[in-house]
Amino acid sequence: MASGKQAARSSAIRKSRHILMTATTLGLASVLAAAAPAQAEEGSVKIGFVTFLSGGAAGPFGVPARNAAELMIEAINAGSVPAPYASTGLAGKSIDPIFVDENSKQKNADYQKLVEKDEVDMVLGYISSSSCKAIAPEAEKAQKLTILFDCGTPQIFEEIVTDPQYTFRTGAHATMDNVAAARYLADTGAKTGSYAGINQNYAFGQDSWRDFSASMAQIDSNAKIAAEQFPKIYAGQYGSEISALLTSKPDVVHSSFWGGDMEAFVIQGSARGIFERAKVVLTTGETAMHRLGAQMPDGTIIGARGPHGDLAPESELNDWFRKAYYDRFGTLPTYPSYKMAQALLGVKAAADKAGSTDQDAVIGALKGLEWEGPSGKVSMALANGHQAIQGTAYGTYEFDKETGKASLVDIVRYDAECVNPPAGMNSIDWINSGFEGAKCD
Amino acid sequence: MLTAVAIAVDGLGFAAWLFLSSVGLTLVYGVMRILNIAHGGFYALGAYTSAWAIGLYTQTGSTIALTYLIIPLAALAAGLVSGLLVERGILRFMYGRDEVLMVLVTYAIFLVLEDATKLIWGTDSYVSYQPAYWLGTIDVFGLPYTVYKFLIVGVAILVGAALYFALNHTRTGKLLLVVIEDREVSSALGINVTLFFTVTFVIGATLGALGGALTAPEISVVPGIGAEIIVMAFAVIVIGGMGSIGGAMLGALIVGFSRAAFVHLYPPAELFSIYLVMAAVLTVKPYGLFALSESRKI
Amino acid sequence: MTKSFDKTEWGLLLALPVLICLTFLLPAWVVNYIQVSLGTGLVALGVMIQMRAGLVSFGQGLYFCIGGYTAGLAGKFLGISDLFVLLVMGLLASVVIAFLLGFLLRRYREIFFAMLSLAVSMILFGLLSSTEELGSTDGFNLPQPTYLGWAPEGDLGETVLYVVTCVVTLGLALGLNRVLRSPLGYINEAIRENELRVEYLGTSAHRAVHITYVIAAAVSAAGGVLWAMALGHVDPEMTNWTTSGQFVFVSILAGTGNIAAPLIGTFLLEIVRVYAVEISPNTWQMILGTLMLLTIIFLPRGLWSLIASAKRKTAAPKASEIMEGN
Known part of the structure; x- marks a missing residue:
């Protein structure tokens, strides 16, 4: 290689280093700037959804659950879910979602980021039992309404958090x-x-x-x-x-x-x-x-894993859900989709009952609540009204x-x-x- | 007796799959000294291409027989395109860098390939069982096995033999051995090392894709299958001796038979059987079974 | 050893008050990422000092996990929650295991060292994953830490844990810097360059590698204890090869030039990942992979070379560099 070329190349590298250096500094600065709390949109409820979006659990669980969340959020915001969920939004406020990948080594730090930086009003998610075990105590510490929608281990309220205040599970355990x-x-x-x-x-x-x-x-x-x-x-x-x-x-x-x-x-x-x-x-x-x-x-x-999918009892809500899901995604909803819909409708039922999306009001209403999901009746009967049975x-x-x-x-x-x-x-x-x-x- | 036969046949079937999934890795390492994590990405691409193509074809209702042609074609297409893109687009700018750095490079490529696969085919699973069913089963001591499994064993032997012949009995193969022995000298002798690298890498990628394409009819093709085979393939080629085709074959047989034995005799240990074997082999033979001797430079 | 403090060590000492002040300046979630990054950063540090000897450990998660599980088991079965006791126990456990395994591993180099260390860590992964008493792959939770009988609660408890994490991490980093400057450190570099020559010069390469391996294990175990206490949860994923792999990638990406590089690199990678997930939750891996490739292309010697080259240009160091320990 000619030395002139080499010199040109090394100067190019130096230049690019400069650019990278600036970029890194800017990146850090933006982290700090972004750390300043961003105001949530007035009149909306911000929900952080955490499911698997990569890895082996994404295809069968994470993505069908996310799809159901997108479908239900749109329908709830538009008020197009059949009765008794025909009113718009959660107690009138529309849902503003933020999706996060559960496939992460730092689940707790990601959770804290959702709560503090993104200022979500509640977190809804977690498919893996390992995640639930780590997140349940974190939720109690952060004092943030957190709804586990799928994970199966019975230990959550039997051993990990025996006196839950902020953690709920809207699906029955395994x-x-x-x-x-x-x-x-x-x-x-x-x-x-x-x-x-x-x-x-x-x-x-x-x-x-x-x-x-x-x-x-x-x-x-x-x-x-x-x-x-x-x-x-x-x-x-x-x-x-x-x-x-x-x-x-x-x-x-x-x-x-x-x-x-x-x-x-x-x-x-x-x-x-x-x-x-x-x-x-x-x-x-x-x-x-x-x-x-x-x-x-x-x-x-x-x-x-419950009366979901083809095992769901016939109801107007179930027919609507199957049709809406099929029309939008081209496949029938499977049980992770049902469980997500069930969790979101539970939140809606609680917020509508309380007439408010204020955290304490929703928690109060969700405790011991009974509601109809696309898979039939769900009641928060265990763990002082925090664990669903079905x-x-x-x-x-x-x-x-x-x-x-x-x-x-x-x-x-x-x-x-x-x-x-x-x-x-x-x-x-x-x-x-x-x-x-x-x-x- | 029945268990012994089952271990033998199951072990052989698993070993054939392991060999096909890892032989590309050992080839690329032997020639280019790159421990290619992106190999898992090629495997996944091959599996997706094959499952997708078989699915499209069987929808037309034509004879299943042609799917056995679709599988290698899908592997070739996936391997050629992705292998060329990766080698020409990224790797060739990195030759001569530290071996460890190259591992990181291929890991980064693997991450990109994973998401690219997801963008092309989505996250729903693909099933293309027709080729695995069409040939039916044969009984071995009353235990039914799919003929397709034996077909895979045949392909594995064929691939191994072809590589062995190409390396040792063709002019190109002999030149390649020279490149492996000393890159600089062969370059000075007028051998086009860059071309050898490109061709080797594309063949390696195609072999990885072939492993995936052949496996697709037996499994459900889902995101993440690429990550699963990486460590397994590494273990196989380390046991056999890095860069040796025969070593990969022997490594695959050892891992295959021992895993089958664990499953039949002591199922709880299946989870780490492969690592136990690797630790045991390396303890006795620190450089694998077929280690290529290397001159130490003082 | 009566060597005076070098620039890196002054930097580490100065970084301590800065890091502690950050807990009052930055929002809690950023501090949280700093805290977990210090824990995993220590493991990356363990990987890095072995890398200086040319050894790439693809199984450093083993000691990360041993640290975390020792703390967890001591909490679960012995009722111990004192952080200092747990740290000592984690260190002891890892040193004993590393000392024994060292006799085997010190004979190996290059890929064989990588794969054998991976195999050992995966055997532990398999054992823990099939132990239902310890929650199998779900793992189990740890108690809140106490400090010599003092049990701060709530926000205070978290701040104290953060401060202790900073002190321990920087203390260990300082100690490791001394190791790198000691004869052992130079022998290691010589081993990477040419092991045979080291032997001809009359030094045992095996012994140097063995000692380095044990030191790296101890540091990683300390990282495991701190990380597990911050999280309040351990599971076998800590010793899975994907976790170990990340430590290696961070060390390469950050560069082996300076003891602070893996710590800062871990945090930067974490922040990049968080923002990649925020921008594109479905294809964040692609963003991460692309950024890694760009870094390697433009900064072949790791992120640290940015700081190193900037230093050469400006005679007077800027405040920001002092903070980063240069």
Whole structure:
């Protein structure tokens, strides 16, 4: 290289360094300037939405939830949701959303930024139980209304925040998914001599299997565990696990796989006949029903972590929600979308009841509130009115080759009191006590 | 007995997948000394292109047989386009930089590729199971296996053999070995090193895309699948010896069989089986099994 | 060692009151990012001092996690909440483990060191992820810290924790700077340049690497304790390879030129990420990746070279540079 060129190049580098230096200084300055509180728009309620927008949980959960949030915000602001939610906005004030990615190492600092810099009136979100565990105490510390809409661990109000003031959860916790799955097997007369599990090796998968196997032990004391498989989350390849399941010859296979992992398991498992040799229970199977179509074998037991999606009872609100979602996004809403809609309608019901969007007023109204979501009635019955309970339902998959439509048959609904522990009782203790005090019809 | 057979077949199937997903990585490292994190991005691009193309094609209702042609074509398209863009657009300005810095460069590229994939295909999953089903299953001691799995094993052997032949028995391959041995001398001998780099990188990217494209019919293609294979592929090529094709094959077999054994015999340890194996192998053979000897410069 | 303070050390000493004043000047959320950045910055510092010896640890999250979990376990099972006791316990745990693992790892260089350290950290990740008693991947929460029997609550508690974090971080940084200036520091640089020559000169490269590895582990564990106390929560994600990877990327991006670089680099990267998420919540990774590439192209020696080159031009250092520890 000629030396002249080199000199020119190094001077260019020097120049660009200057630019970068200035940019860095400006960036820092803007951080400090931006730190000055920006005035929120008058007459609007600012809500921070935190869901997965990147990573493996974005596709099945985070983005459907965000889509539902966008749809509901528009409808609520326009007053186009069916009765009793036909009034505009939250107590007349329109919602001003800000979306944040839950896929972050600094969730707590991100939360504080939402509260202090963005000055949100409330935070609504969190799909992962790990996030909820970290955020719940933070919310109490920051004294900011925070609504957890999806995460499943029962520990939030049982252990982490035992006296919640600002934290609410508008979705039922994960215990009922697996209790109801065991009950459904018994109620539909499935053969349960031996059962096996394939669950992801992380907290949700381990908890799901623990609750399911404990429930099975109560419901059919002769049933034996044939195999327990715990592949890594997002593994995608389940060849060995399916072979292990096949060689153990179980009557029932339980799986709390979700998203891409669950779809991969259905594709690989159905090709190798596991669905014919055993009754397979997919506790989150609903999200894949319409995408997999004929690929999901008939007779698979499908759950939706609550009475959501295809398991939702018929109502005007549900019909409206399904149609509006389909028209806008081209797919039917799955359970994360339902849970988001449920949370937002809960907030709206509380604000409308209080006639104000003032934090204390909303908290007061939300405590112990009962409201109708697209999936039916929700009531904030546990944890001093901060934790929702809800019934659930399971169904059996059927694919109509003529019309190419997937549907659920033999749907069995379970009341909230039948599949949830009573207030003040720890989930696993309740199962091991033989579902003490459960009220089932 | 049944378990032993299952471990053997499952292990082989998993090893074939591992080899196809990691051989491009070892090739790029061997020639260019770049530990390419963006390899995961190429894998994801291949998977998406293949799933998307198969989905479009099967909607027409034509014979499934042609999808086996779509898969390699999708891999080729994804690998050529993205590999050329990355190498010509970014990497060629970075040659000669520190190896560690190159890891960061490829990580940055990986981040960009991840979001680019998301922008093109969205976040909904893509399923394209038709090719994996169409060939049916065969029973091995009463255990049904998809024929497609054995097809992947065949492709893995074919790719391995082709690379071995191309490197050792063609003129270009021999020149490439010279480039690997000493970049400066080969440049002085009149070998067009830049061209070799470009071609190698594009082949590496295409192999990564091929791994993804072949896997797509067996899985549900979702955001984040690229990140999952990076560490696994690193482990495989480190166990085998960096930059060695045979090493990648051996590494894939070791990891594949041991993972299958863990799943069948002691499932809780599956989560970190691959790292246990890597730690064990490196403890005994600090530079991997097929380490290329390197002259130490005093 | 009776060396006088060099410029970096004066800078670190001056930075302490500045950092503490910031808590009253800046809004709490920025201070919060500074606080967590100091915690993770210490781990990046641990990565950086190994990098000076040519070792790239892709498993530094191991010690970050050991620090955090030691504090968490001591709080959960022994009821200890005294920050100083927890720090000492975290340091001890990491030093013992690093000392033992060091015998294995000191034989490795380059990619093999990177991958073996990654493997070890991932084995811990696997173990913690399958331990349901410790909340598995959800982790568990930590108690509020106390200080020698004093238990400040609320805002005061947070300010005290911030101040202690600043003091400990800068103290450790100062100590590390001494290490870099000591014979060990120079041996490490020689190892990076040419290990064989170091051996010919009669010094044990293995021993130097071993000591460096233990020091890096201790610093990272301290970062883990401080970070976990600020967050009030630990989970196995701390030792996942993606976390370790970020420490490496910060160290490269910031540059290995100065002890303060990883600390400032961590904070800058964090702020850039926050704004990237705010501007484009769906494609923030793309923005981050592009900025990284631009930085590497224009600043191959890391962000620190900005400050270093500016210093050369202006004879009299500006106030802002003193603040940043130059």
